[in-house]
Structure formats: structure tokens, C-alpha cells
Amino acid sequence: MKQEAIELYRKMGLSEEVISFGEKTMEGLKERFDKIDEIAEYNQLKVLSAMQEAGVSESCLLGSTGYGYNDLGREKLEAVYARIFHTEDALVRPQITCGTHALALALMSNLRPGDELLSPVGKPYDTLDEVIGIRESRGSLAEYGITYRQVDLLPDGQFDLPGIKEAIGEKTKLVTIQRSKGYETRQTLSPAQIGELVSYIKSIKSDVICMVDNCYGEFTDLIEPTDVGADLVVGSLIKNPGGGLAPIGGYLAGKKECIENAAVRLTSPGLGKEVGASLGVLPSFYQGLFLAPTVTAAAMKGAIFAATMFENLGYEVIPSAGSPRYDIIQAIKLKNPKALEAFCRGIQSASPVDSFVTPEAWDMPGYDAKVIMAAGAFIQGSSIELSADGPMKEPYAAYFQGGLTFPHAKYGMLRALQELVSEGEVTL
Ligand SMILES: *Cc1c(COP(=O)(O)O)cnc(C)c1O
16 A cells, blocks of 8 residues: 555554554455456446437436426436336436335335235335334325235245245235345345245246335346346435435336336326426436446445455454345444444544534434434435444444445445444454
């Protein structure tokens, strides 16, 4: 490493030991990083060719106001998403406020009273508890007479195929498959694994809608779940596909029928996709999507760096440093509340915005334990930017993700390590 950088690292609060531990961690990561760059290269071409084939023009960046009729940029962007995910159609809107909203929209619009929803991969992401009605909640699917069943993964992380077969019945209309581990400590599913699960489910009931919660998974692999049989993928634009630039938004890509259902629910029956002004967000949606493959690659490198570093320090990390990865989240089991707080403090103080703030655990809407979050992001709560969060409960795991650039992710990790050293949690 250049002497100039070492001096800046020192000035920015890192000790000699932490800097050299970081350098040792870097050794041996080159091959992994090269593989990630190969995926990014392919996905960059995929995005670029989708934009070219859809005929994106300068006027697509202008946006609309009011009703947003004939919003060329909005329509072309949805065509670009459909090309990237190889689906019939897509819905990509700033009116979809976040990932949970996108998922709720997909579920509420494609399920009807009397239908049953099945999760064959265990409990979904915490915020969906209230959407589904796992925890009683105003406006939940349960309130509308939509029932829910769940089949957990087997202790070794495999699908419980007999259990899934038994759970699929007359009423099963939609199966929701969460790709990323979220706040669980299971493994993230690869698109290939999801493809096998979808084939199995379709072999039991061919007309069931297979939906994938694709949050954090986009562009981490050469293929997406819709390339292997999923009917619908859903995600957030303040994660991977927004490339750090989209200031809001969510997307759905899938079968025409599923997207139409979602569109008439998001706006109104009769209006569907025809309304919804894009205001001024289209340049950031397009440019963010264009940058998303390399931004996602930077975040993956950050996750691998973190996993390697903490594994070398003796912590249990998920996924382990050497295992393949299909999302950008890295979980590190810090084992006690003090260490989790120190870790988040380090990430916060490494941020470009609000670096002087001390994160504290709070009762976040939608979560059942207090959550501590570190995020000094340009976009509030953006988790494609360097961020860490973790529920204040056993095993006090920090979920680290993002970094718009690898050097920033690396500095964040070193800063977190420095805090752990200062707390006496780690000795180098
Ligand atoms: C982030 C996330 C969500 C929810 O998205 P929000 O934008 O936080 O509402 C849902 N599922 C998974 C797997 C996620 O990672």
C-alpha cells in the first residue's frame, strides 16, 4: 500500500496494528475479487445492452408531472428491467416506497380472499410478519382472509421437500421465496437452488405463482431467479439495482398477469401502469441501474474482506469467507451487545455523512427486537451504501452490507475493528 494512504489511515483514526491487519487480510483475496469482476463485467453488458435494445434516448430522462400519462422514460425503464430479468413485464416506480412495500404490493395484488400463501424457506424477512399477519396487524393479508403456511428449512439448510409437498394444497396460490438470509443466520439461496425449488413446486402444482424476494441479490450472479423459472422477482431500489443513486423506489419484474395485478393495486383499477408521474427521479433510476453491477461488485468485495478479517479473528461469520455468495450481506456473530454497538459505532464513524453521530438501538417499526443501525448514507437508510445493522438479541450478529466503492467498505471494516480493539473485545 502507498505510504500516502497509510498516513491518511493513521490520521483517520486507525492504529498501526489495525492497518497492517487489514493489509494481511488483503493478501490472498485477489483471485476472489477477479471472479467478482467477471460477474460485474457480464452484468454491465447485460444492463447496457438492455438499455440499447430498449432504445433509451435523452428524452427518457425528462420525467413527467401530474398524472404522468405517456411518460416515455418510465415506460422505457420498465422495458429495460424486463429485458434484464428476462420477464414479460416490469413495474419500476418511485411510488413504491421501499422493499417491504414492493413485496406487500406483490402479495396483496396477486392473492385473493380464500387463497393461501406458502413460504417454503422458513420465516420471511421481519417486516413481512405484519404484512402477512404472522404478527396481528391492521391491513394484513390475514385480515383479508388470506391464510399463510410455512415450511422451515431442514437443520442442514436444505429444502424440506416432503414437507413442502404436503403443504401445497387446493388453496395454495402463491409461494414466496426469500433469496437473501435477511436477519436469519441461514445461508442465502443461489438462483440455481431457487430454480430447483421452483421446478419442484411447479411439478406438484403447475399454476402456483412462484415469487422471489430478490432484495440484496441482484447482480451478484450471472443469472437471476426469473432465468430459472420464477414468475416474479421483487426488490428495492435503495439496495443493489438503484446503484446508490436512486433516492426511492421499488421494482417488480415478472409475468404480465402478475405485473398487471400489481399495477392496478398500486394505482387504481382501470388506471394501472398508465399513471404515476416519475417527477425528477428518472436520471437517477437509469444511471443507478447502469452503475449497479459494479457497485454491487464493490459491496461483495467489502463483504468478503469483512468475512476474511473476522474469521481470522476467530468470529463465526455467515457466509464463511471462502464460500460462494449470492447476496451482499455479511453477518458477523459478535456475541455480546457491547461488541455489536462498537462495531456499528465504527461503521458510522467511517461514513461520509453524519460521521460524528453515535448509533443507538431503537424500536424500529416492523421489527420485534430493538435494532441498532449505522448508516451515514447519502440516501436515508440506503443499504447499498456502507451500513451495518443488527437486532439486539442473541447471537448479537452485525449484518454488514454495502459500500459504493470497495476502498470505502474496507475503511469501514478497519474502523469497526479499531472500535473493537479500543473496547478490549479484540486483541491483535
Ligand atoms: C431489505 C429487505 C426487505 C425489505 O426492504 P425495505 O426496503 O427495508 O422495506 C425485504 N426482504 C429482504 C430479504 C430484505 O433484505
